[in-house]
Amino acid sequence: MSVTICDGKDVQDFLRVVANLDGGGGNERAKKIVHRILSDLFKTIEDFDLTPDEIWAGINYVNKLGSEGEAALLAAGLGLEHYIDLRLDAEDKELGITGGTPRTIEGPLYVAGAPVAEGKARLDKNPDPDAAPLRIHGTVTGPDGAPVAGALVEIWHSDSKGFYSHFDPTGRQSEFNLRGAIRTGADGRYEALTKMPASYGCPPSGSTQTLLNLLNRHGNRPAHVHFFVTTDKFRKLTTQFNIEGDPLIWDDFAFATREGLIPHIVEKNDGRSVGFDEDAYRDIEFNLELTPLVHGKDNQVVNRARAAA
Structure with a gap:
């Protein structure tokens, strides 16, 4: 598809609506985190020109990961757990x-x-x-x-x-x-x-x-x-x-x-x-x-x- 729309006003405004950044109530920290994650995800989709098939393959993978109870195992395998330790080391x-x-x-x-x-x-x-x-x-x-x-x-x-x-x-x-x-x-x-x-x-x-x-x-x-x-x-x-x-x-x-x-x-x-x-x-x-x-x-x-x- 090879289009670039992520940095445009329409998508940026849409991301703010999805995370309800400008709305009242909710958890402000959660709103900012969701906005950041979605912004990075949308940018990744655009940068790698992911197809709808690839996007849905990823969603299906997340479903399978959860059904197998392997999310914590994957967190270790992708270095997330070790990264937490590195941050704690730096904090110490x-x-x-x-x-x-x-x-x-x-x-x-x-x-x-x-x-x-x-x-x-x-x-x-x-x-x-x-x-x-x-x-x-x-x-x-x-x-x-x-x-x-x-x-x-x-x-x-x-x-x-x-x-x-x-x-x-x-x-x-x-x-x-x-x-x-x-x-x-x-x-x-x-x-x-x-x-x-x-x-x-x-x-x-x-x-x-x-x-x-x-x-x-x-x-x-x-x-x-x-x-x-x-x-x-x-x-x-x-x-x-x-x-x-x-x-x-x-x-x-x-x-x-x-x-x-x-x-x-x-x-x-x-x-x-x-x-x-x-x-x-x-x-x-x-x-x-x-x-x-x-x-x-x-x-x-x-x-x-x-x-x-």
Whole structure:
């Protein structure tokens, strides 16, 4: 079609009407945001001379994305979640906040309501002969290095097939398998006995992978373990570490890898003494340093839709 009308008065006036910029009521911030998004969208349509077929293909894609529940997955794959972290990093720099365990993306697979244990928890509820035993432990500290008592350390990760409980299409995992919440004691320590996670990819026929294919990008993640750390004394920490040696560590489709989040794995043989059913296991020490509240408030709490059980 190759016409240029976007910058003309008729279209610009139309955009103001669509967003009701000049009308009363409503939410002024929402009006401005919708106006900006639509203006950029109309300009994109014009600049790339999109056909009606292409526009409706995009709308159909959004419908499919929503029906599959993959919007949060796509947000990670297109770097939106990582961009949020970059903005939070820059905000911390302006506030003069330094140190702390690096933040990184939450991802779409957290489930609220995991049972809380004191100090130590066993997370593997189902047998998984393809996964080696894994002990994760460390100390939660504040900015001064002192241990933080009463911190809630939530942990979740995949099984050896790359599936998470509550989202496993095979239905073989029990509720809260490989998920847990641990309350630190006076020493600030936490310990989790679990199984080694595996790398995994986006659903191959899902909307996220469909778009990644158009970009000639893979949709795979290295093996990793997620963390929330929450306390009323410091800011909430959202992070994850990658399993050392995974070939995808620096090629994560979700852009979650950050320096300081690849702890060393130690092979050990005293498993029964720490609570495993066998002697050989892998040991990861992952200490968690929290950062101070901002004017007495936690500005790291993100409100988003999450699964609960």
